Amino acid sequence: MSRFVLAAAVLGTAGTAVMPGCWRRAAMNRPEPYQYIVGDEDLNASSAASFARTIALSIAAQAEMARMATTRGNSDAVRALGSTILSDHLRMSDDLANIAREMSLPMPVDLLPQQRQDLDWMAGAQGAEFDRLFLRAMLREHAANEALLEQHAGTGADPRMRAFSGRWLPVERAHRREAAGIVVGQ
Secondary structure: OOOEEEOOOOOOOOOOOOOHHHHHHHHHOOOOOOOEEEOOEEOOOOOHHHHHHHHHHHHHHHHHHHHHHHHHOOOHHHHHHHHHHHHHHHHHHHHHHHHHHHHOOOOOOOOOHHHHHHHHHHHHOOHHHHHHHHHHHHHHHHHHHHHHHHHHHHHOOOHHHHHHHHHHHHHHHHHHHHHHOOOOOO
């Protein structure tokens, strides 16, 4: 079984030290989406297998964050967005799993360690802080998915994956726009 390893992303500004107890906050505030690497293979590449694994990991992490938002969200808008994202991402995951099965592509069975850590950090947040962390994560991850889906819809080699990308790109855009429109109280 492949071992998933997260490539380190540069966080914060130059010269800013992250104290050991603060790394989770820095990770949740990171401007960059996850960089997925399996062995020497860059999952951000355009092959159908790489695309499927990358998008599956992102869908799963976002679905877990959305599941959390449905119960932990402070505002009605965050809980509603969480419910919408959860429902859509479960359908998206099923769609991708069916295509992957047709193509005999292996799919990841668990989240990356960094994704799990981000979820643990979100689980410890309450009230408006949870809402801010959730919305920031949704904006970041949906923007990354949009770029990946758009790229694959245009240049992907497999027609099934191109069709998948075309089907779900508008949904990812709608989620990002909805998240961007939510204002979190102090």
